[in-house]
Amino acid sequence: MQTRITELLGIKHPVIQGGMHYVGFAELAAAVSNAGGLGIITGLTQKTPADLANEIARCHDMTDKPFGVNLTFLPTFAAPPYPEYIEAIIKGGIKIVETAGRSPEAYLPALKDAGIKVIHKCTSVRHSLKAEKIGCDAVSVDGFECGGHPGEDDIPNMILLPRAAEELTIPFVASGGIGNAQQLVAALALGADGINMGTRFIATTEAPVHQNVKDSIVAASELDTTLIMRGLRNTERVIKNTAVEKIVEIEREKGADLAIDDIMDLVAGVYPKVMTDGDMESGAWSCGMVAGLIHDVPSCHDLVNNMVADAEEIIRGRLASVL
Numbered sequence: 374m375q376t377r378i379t380e381l382l383g384i385k386h387p388v389i390q391g392g393m394h395y396v397g398f399a400e401l402a403a404a405v406s407n408a409g410g411l412g413i414i415t416g417l418t419q420k421t422p423a424d425l426a427n428e429i430a431r432c433h434d435m436t437d438k439p440f441g442v443n444l445t446f447l448p449t450f451a452a453p454p455y456p457e458y459i460e461a462i463i464k465g466g467i468k469i470v471e472t473a474g475r476s477p478e479a480y481l482p483a484l485k486d487a488g489i490k491v492i493h494k495c496t497s498v499r500h501s502l503k504a505e506k507i508g509c510d511a512v513s514v515d516g517f518e519c520g521g522h523p524g525e526d527d528i529p530n531m532i533l534l535p536r537a538a539e540e541l542t543i544p545f546v547a548s549g550g551i552g553n554a555q556q557l558v559a560a561l562a563l564g565a566d567g568i569n570m571g572t573r574f575i576a577t578t579e580a581p582v583h584q585n586v587k588d589s590i591v592a593a594s595e596l597d598t599t600l601i602m603r604g605l606r607n608t609e610r611v612i613k614n615t616a617v618e619k620i621v622e623i624e625r626e627k628g629a630d631l632a633i634d635d636i637m638d639l640v641a642g643v644y645p646k647v648m649t650d651g652d653m654e655s656g657a658w659s660c661g662m663v664a665g666l667i668h669d670v671p672s673c674h675d676l677v678n679n680m681v682a683d684a685e686e687i688i689r690g691r692l693a694s695v696l
């Protein structure tokens with residue numbers, strides 16, 4: 374499959390692994406890139422820019438294919454030194470950066486001057502158009518189904534993707550809710566140039582997370598996620614667990630008076646406990662509705678290559694046959 378995205382990024386398959394906190398380490402990024410997709414290291418999971426430089430070097434040791442780094446501009450509780458992280462990215466020879474959270478405008482000149490292609494991940498047509506206007510090379514359009522932060526508009530990909538196709542000139546990939554070949558075909562049909570997956574890539578053999586995380590994604594149905602932090606305009610789709618039940622209860626009690634401090638211990642510092650220690654009830658962690666379509670834990674090679682092969686079969690077979 375060749376699309377504007379495979380061409381832009383120099384990859385074999387139009388499949389990207391989105392940045393994921395405490396999941397997007399070198400092992401996963403290298404495995405996805407070796408499978409012919411684009412693996413992405415999560416920049417801010419590395420505690421310092423020096424740690425990120427080290428993680429990039431580890432990834433170079435595991436693959437000679439292109440891979441990227443995610444830079445997330447979410448409201449964090451202590452602002453990270455973004456210019457230093459960008460310096461580590463540039464010095465590490467990275468040519469693709471996925472930005473997310475807020476507009477990357479302030480950091481675009483530094484990235485573009487270094488010849489880096491910027492894919493901005495956002496959840497609306499208006500933010501996608503802004504990304505195009507400020508000079509991003511591509512966008513990742515993240516629908517309401519997605520694991521992580523779906524924004525506040527609640528537009529599912531069946532509407533969001535064709536709306537993006539109506540408006541955008543730059544290439545875009547479909548993100549959120551995708552985990553199989555039928556959906557890859559659908560994304561292409563809706564106008565996208567490829568796909569970005571998060572949750573599906575956690576349930577792979579190479580994802581360097583505790584087995585409990587993979588097991589809970591395989592066990593979850595499409596009904597097992599919920600939204601938290603809407604009252605703070607920082608909505609996050611997470612898997613339901615006892616900590617999330619508490620958050621939902623606190624949110625109901627506090628109503629419009631909800632403040633981040635009310636739920637801080639249930640949402641901050643949770644990722645190492647979940648992803649590394651496998652303590653699944655320790656707090657809220659992002660997971661997409663696509664969990665309902667995830668029934669196995671394949672290697673990244675098998676996942677990506679089977680998805681693409683099956684998608685080609687659907688296009689040549691079932692779709693051609695209805696004409």
Ligand SMILES: Cc1cc2nc3c(=O)[nH]c(=O)nc-3n(C[C@H](O)[C@H](O)[C@H](O)COP(=O)(O)O)c2cc1C
Nearest residue numbers: 391392393394473519520521549550571572659661
């Ligand atoms: C556990 C987890 C952690 C994530 N962390 C980040 C992150 O740090 N930065 C970011 O831009 N996106 C993050 N995301 C979002 C993903 O990159 C991707 O956009 C999203 O998972 C796509 O939806 P899907 O899970 O339905 O495939 C995370 C998603 C998950 C599931």
